Amino acid sequence: MKRLLPKAVWIFIGDGGAKLFGFIATVYLARTLGVEQFGQLAFALSVLGICAWFTDMGINTVATRSVAASKKDDNRFPSDFLWLKVTLTFLTIIVSSIILWFIFIDQPTIRALCLLFLLSLIPQAFQIEWFYRGVQNFEWVTLGRWVQGLVYVTGLILIVTAEDLLVVPVIYAISIFAGAFAMIVVYGNLQEIFKFPGIKRWGDIFKSGAKIGVGSFLSQSVILFPYIILAVIFSDRIVGLYGAAFKVILVVMLADRVFTTLLLPNLSEMWADKTESLAKSLETLSKWVLAAGFAASVILWFNSDFIIITLFGIEYSDAAQMLALLSFFIPATFLNSVFIYGLISSGDDNRFLSATVYGGILSLVIMTFGALSENIAVFVISVVISEITITLFAYMKFRSLLPVKFIKSAFIVISCFAVSMIIAGYIPLAAVITTIITLFIFGLLLIVTRGIKSEDYTWLKRQINS
Numbered sequence: 221m222k223r224l225l226p227k228a229v230w231i232f233i234g235d236g237g238a239k240l241f242g243f244i245a246t247v248y249l250a251r252t253l254g255v256e257q258f259g260q261l262a263f264a265l266s267v268l269g270i271c272a273w274f275t276d277m278g279i280n281t282v283a284t285r286s287v288a289a290s291k292k293d294d295n296r297f298p299s300d301f302l303w304l305k306v307t308l309t310f311l312t313i314i315v316s317s318i319i320l321w322f323i324f325i326d327q328p329t330i331r332a333l334c335l336l337f338l339l340s341l342i343p344q345a346f347q348i349e350w351f352y353r354g355v356q357n358f359e360w361v362t363l364g365r366w367v368q369g370l371v372y373v374t375g376l377i378l379i380v381t382a383e384d385l386l387v388v389p390v391i392y393a394i395s396i397f398a399g400a401f402a403m404i405v406v407y408g409n410l411q412e413i414f415k416f417p418g419i420k421r422w423g424d425i426f427k428s429g430a431k432i433g434v435g436s437f438l439s440q441s442v443i444l445f446p447y448i449i450l451a452v453i454f455s456d457r458i459v460g461l462y463g464a465a466f467k468v469i470l471v472v473m474l475a476d477r478v479f480t481t482l483l484l485p486n487l488s489e490m491w492a493d494k495t496e497s498l499a500k501s502l503e504t505l506s507k508w509v510l511a512a513g514f515a516a517s518v519i520l521w522f523n524s525d526f527i528i529i530t531l532f533g534i535e536y537s538d539a540a541q542m543l544a545l546l547s548f549f550i551p552a553t554f555l556n557s558v559f560i561y562g563l564i565s566s567g568d569d570n571r572f573l574s575a576t577v578y579g580g581i582l583s584l585v586i587m588t589f590g591a592l593s594e595n596i597a598v599f600v601i602s603v604v605i606s607e608i609t610i611t612l613f614a615y616m617k618f619r620s621l622l623p624v625k626f627i628k629s630a631f632i633v634i635s636c637f638a639v640s641m642i643i644a645g646y647i648p649l650a651a652v653i654t655t656i657i658t659l660f661i662f663g664l665l666l667i668v669t670r671g672i673k674s675e676d677y678t679w680l681k682r683q684i685n686s
Contacts, residue, residue: 241369245376246467249388250460250532257385259451259460264333264389266447268340269440271316275309275341278433280350281564282425287354298351299415304422309345313338329385336389343397348404360406368399431569438580439560439614442549442606445584450599453591462600464532465542472516472550499622504679506558507629511666513551514637518658520547522644522651545600552607555630559614563621571617579613582606629671636665 250258283301316338324331352360372395380387437444446466450459520527524544528536563572583606590602618624640662647654666672 241366241373243467243471244373246464247531248373248376249380250464250536252380252382253385254382255460255535256456257382257460258463259456259458260330260333261385261388262459262463263447263451263456264330264337266444267320267334268337269444270448271312271338272341272344273433273437273440274312274316275305275345276429276433277308277426278429278431278436279305279308279425281432281436282429283350284354285564287351297421298348300421300425301350302346302348304425306345309341313341332386333389336386337392339389340393340396343393343400346404347396347400348407351407352403360403363406364399364403367402368395371395371398428569431573432564435569435573435576435580438583439556439576439610441580441584442587442603442610446587446599446603449587449591453594454596458596461536461539462542462596464528464536465539465546468520468527468531468543469546469549472520473553499624501679502558502562502622503624503626503629504676506555506624506626507633507672507676508680509554509558510551510630510633511672513554514633515659515662516550517547517637518641518644518662519655520544520550521641522655522658526651541597542600545597545604548604549607552604552611556607556611556614559611559618562618563614571621575613575617576610579610582613583609632669632671633666636662636669636671639665 249261253261279301283298286301287298317335320331320334320338324334347364349361349364372391375391375394376388379391443466446462447459450462521544524547525537525540528540528543532539560572560576563575586606586609587599587602590599590605593599615624615626619626640658643661644654644658647657649657
């Protein structure tokens with residue numbers, strides 16, 4: 221993984237900036253709109269996420285992989301990917317608008333929100349992040365994300381009040397347009413990106429992308445569908461509380477975003493060159509991300525009340541328990557990314573599809589039964605179990621492709637975490653102090669049990685300094 225540190229810095233600045241602006245926007249909207257209206261907004265965004273899948277169908281991932289694996293510029297055909305996405309976008313908007321109009325005919329506010337959010341799919345189709353991620357020029361992705369974030373947050377703060385719920389999707393669409401425009405302007409060869417596409421190649425792109433798209437959609441079911449399930453079985457207020465708690469989780473997942481963005485193009489190169497060190501590198505990476513995920517769980521578990529009330533206000537205090545339970549989502553999703561992106565980068569789309577279809581469908585069943593209990597704590601736990609389920613399927617399919625020996629290491633890391641949390645339960649101190657002590661015990665146990673070995677530190681240092 222060449223020049224890891226500077227690339228990671230650019231990704232962190234870009235995605236970190238996007239997450240920062242998104243988080244500021246979320247906090248502002250949550251406090252301004254109130255729990256119920258914020259719940260309606262979270263629901264509409266979830267519907268948008270589902271619709272957005274039909275505009276992508278895995279094409280972004282295929283495009284990134286294709287660009288990364290290409291040795292010559294004329295093998296990239298960027299216009300093919302762009303115009304296929306644009307075509308799918310307009311078809312999706314037409315069909316989705318008709319469906320949403322009739323589904324929410326008795327809920328005019330939700331219907332209006334969902335229909336207005338569909339506008340953002342148009343500028344989103346013209347985003348070319350996939351190209352810059354493929355060539356690993358992350359500074360231009362950073363530019364686009366910062367422009368988008370600044371426009372969105374500024375627009376919300378200057379315009380939106382408690383009575384302006386329907387203005388939010390309009391500002392959102394304008395911000396995406398601004399970010400997409402910024403990335404296109406710096407592309408440097410507009411004729412290449414906008415030239416007439418090779419429509420004959422669309423079939424192959426769509427065929428490959430559809431497998432990844434279906435798999436990605438199902439693997440993201442634990443992010444998109446909880447809002448839908450909660451809205452059907454619970455209430456807008458519960459959706460709003462869950463949205464506040466899960467937004468904190470998404471911010472922590474920035475770390476996951478950094479290494480997965482690096483992982484896909486670099487793994488694509490390593491698979492192409494048949495690098496022998498690939499299995500060992502993934503084994504070591506898996507240990508580090510699992511340990512990092514559990515460290516994040518410690519922080520969120522002991523400080524959930526402080527985090528929720530400080531950020532969102534006392535009105536959202538009931539979301540603290542949700543955040544504490546969702547903290548265990550972090551290590552599962554960190555580890556899931558390693559194996560999911562490992563499958564994608566290998567080009568073995570059938571294994572990827574199989575893992576995510578089985579894992580995704582089972583996770584939907586688990587979450588549905590969790591919601592039917594009508595106990596919000598049980599439902600949140602079902603979300604965590606669902607992510608673990610998808611991770612296990614991804615690991616089993618990846619292991620059939622590449623013999624990654626990880627079970628023993630995972631058991632040691634999980635055991636160290638469990639022991640440190642049990643010990644922490646007997647520490648009657650302030651949350652911050654308990655957090656620090658627990659992290660220290662966790663780290664010490666990892667060293668003593670050789671859950672993290674000296675060669676793992678050497679590997680990490682080499683990747684950072686390379």
